[in-house]
Amino acid sequence: MKVIRSVLWKEFVQLRRDPKLFPVIFISPILQLILLGYAANLDVKNIPAVVCDLDRSAASREFIGRFVNSGYFSVEAEVERMAEIDRYLDHGDAAMAFLIPRGFGDNLAGRREASVQIIADGSESQSASIGVNYAALVALTFTQKIVFEAIERAGGSGLSPVLVKPELRVWYNPELKSRNFMVPGVLGLILMIMTTTLASLGIVREREAGTMEQLIVTPIRPYELIAGKLLPFVLIGLVDTAFVISVARGWFGIPIRGSIALLVLLCLAFMLNTLGIGLFVSTISRTQQQAMLTSLFFIMPQIVLSGFVFPIENMPKFFQIITTVIPSRYFFVIIRGIMLKGAGWPELWPQAGALLGLGTVILTLSIFRFRKKLD
């Protein structure tokens, strides 16, 4: 134990030697979180749109009014000719266009089928699909109104129109704020990036500098060396977690509905994985540059294929299978579960088990490789 303590002490002295390291480790996560907390906003409102009303009738004006009043679209311009729509969409000045052809009002009045065109900029496919969805909804409501009016005019004949009304209940995040989803994710990401890169580069640097050999000839046992080397990063990770959680809660008011103790415990389980990967990278790299590129190779999939932004259930089956060995995937479910859903052990044990299992395997393998390198 005493030996571990002195290795730990040596590590901290070494880390302190670079005066820029601690600001980077402790201040940048907070800055990142604040920036990204504000930026992460998918609540698609006020989609810029252009309107081309070729009909200019009372009905067409009412139809357009419904789009404007829905709050989903903001009309940037009204154009006279279809060709002008092109310019707005090409330049990215509008993301949607509504085109009402001549005869719209007459057709509706004459009970013939009228048509409108909704044009969306598909190069931003996400906003486009949300926008199209909204527009369709607005058009449907309009249609409904016409039908109802027609029924009334027909004298009702004992009929009244029915409407199946959805009573929408949104759980966990009633205002559907993207921020509440993203901020816990950023915590996981920062924890992973910090611990994996610090561990991998720190160990390789020692080898590059040749001081690793000096450590080997001392009577330190391998497990003491590894524990002493990795523990500082565990501490750094925990402090970062505390920082990020307090900012998430204090600044953004994101709730923590579950148990904080469980959260800390599972952060430790997650760090088994991230530090294990860091250690593993250090055993297969000769220089810090190699370690850096190799860490990147391990970090990037953990960001993109982990459900941080892109839901795993939308991925093809093959990739869904690959994600089962990505530790951050389980951590994202855990952290969002604890913070947003108030989930506890009964809901999260499968994820916790997976994290522990994966972490143990990764760390054991890396320690095994590390020891072989020492001999």
Next chain:
Amino acid sequence: MRFLPIAFVGPVMRKEFRQIRRDSRSLVFMILLPAFLLIMFGFALNFDVKHIPLAVVDQDGSRLSRALVEKFATTEYFDIRATLDRTGDIDGLMAREKIRAALVIPTTYSRDLLAGRSPSVQFLVDGANAMSGTTAAGYAASILQSHSQKVTLNALAKHGLGGMTRPLRTEVRIWYNPELRSARFLVPGLMAFILMVTLTTSTAFSIVREKERGTMEQIAVSPLRPAALIIGKLIPYIILSLASAHIVLGLGWILFGVAVKGSYFLLLLTIILFLVSGLGQGILISSITRTQQVAFLLSVLTTILPTFILSGFVFPVRNMPPFIQAITYLIPAKYFLVSLRAIILKGVGLAAFWDQVLLLAGFAAAILVLSVASVAKRGMSGE
């Protein structure tokens, strides 16, 4: 001699090349990592929210309520994963992420409908993922509305008011990306993201490494000027990254069918400007740090999340609050992304996005000047 820094660019370049070549694994990684990541992410990612796992609680159990359930079952937006008897069971399923939404049809549904009253159904959405939550709620609203319309029209037809079917037809046209394929949308974004991260990190070590090894001092006593040093260090990486960017572009075309619609020359110009920005950022980071550890952390932290989130790749910039929008001007990937989408997907000319190219060029120039100034100020000796 000091007025002729250009004369030294050649030797610095050759030295840097030799150093890169010595480490063959890093070289291979630098060129192929972007391609590998593009393949992986391009196939795996999908923005389309479809097949949302749904639970149904049909308390009514009538022919009419089954018709509504059927309506949900037949769309590709929802997959019915569970049919529950009690609403209490929804809780557990949603917390364990087995389902993302639930439809509850109350016992009064068919009675209301037959009596000509408007029934209501409950739709529960897991809002934790705001993105898919919003979409799911939207789909459900559309399905319910078109279902009510059908019910009403059927009733009308029965009373001899047939001619009213479908008074309004909405035609949806999606431009630039007609099938709304995520790959087409994602490939430009992924290109910007992957290139930025790999570019910045690959040069992040270029100066700090020399400091750590003490070779920077040798350079300092030579007649080499900071500008020549930085340009000489940059050129080999630009050449490598150009190769890498072309592999990515080629793969985007072969695997994802994202062909370049606009001018190749324009594309090349924006790519080079973007490369200089990314590589310059790496060199700047390298010049202000003392250890490779910090240099790497800084370059990862200033590229991964900002390019992912502040560039407009995932989240539209126009939704951000004004001061964050101001910050996005510091993210070169933002300009690159707008230009890429314009060239690759829209196939429009420079007139539509010249401002972006200009801003990108300005950014690249500023980064270069800053890194030269930083090396000059700190002295090449390190601190």
